[in-house]
Amino acid sequence: EAGVAQSPRYKIIEKRQSVAFWCNPISGHATLYWYQQILGQGPKLLIQFQNNGVVDDSQLPKDRFSAERLKGVDSTLKIQPAKLEDSAVYLCASSLTRDTEAFFGQGTRLTVV
């Protein structure tokens, strides 16, 4: 069974630039999550989708971050404009339903300089 795929693996951008991350969840998984993991901290949930609808985006900085999950499969997370403090690993995860095990991708490491 293929796992959660994320791209790119690494990205370096200058502050005020924009960036987008892509996630392909495990086939058939209805729930998709984006987490932000800052160095030295545990992952923090940014947004949770159930199919193509948003369940929880309470910790998403909506002035600069946006996410979508068109057709309830792939998802993209965008940052515009990026700030230095956005440097982190962005993890995508998916689960079959909202209360089953979440499987994580390898993440995208973003460095903002």
Add this chain to the structure above:
Amino acid sequence: AQSVTQPDIHITVSEGASLELRCNYSYGATPYLFWYVQSPGQGLQLLLKYFSGDTLVQGIKGFEAEFKRSQSSFNLRKPSVHWSDAAEYFCAVGAYGNKLVFGAGTILRVKS
């Protein structure tokens, strides 16, 4: 709101020695509790989870954890550590809907 505390930032154990990683949580109801492991450059892998029932939970790679409601703890244990266990370990607490709140992690170093 739920929260997780992992008191130890780093732990070093000798190969073959036993291991216990501490986790304390704060949550208003019976929590869903998880332990994940993360190797450098890798995503998170679920080691074990507790939803209900037996408070001693067995996981993969020889790990186990015990839920103690009176102490709000969910400590991870392994009787004999292998060098390949060196990684960062995260405890997490979740509510229905799998919204996980993670601790800051404990980095495990294994010395030969």
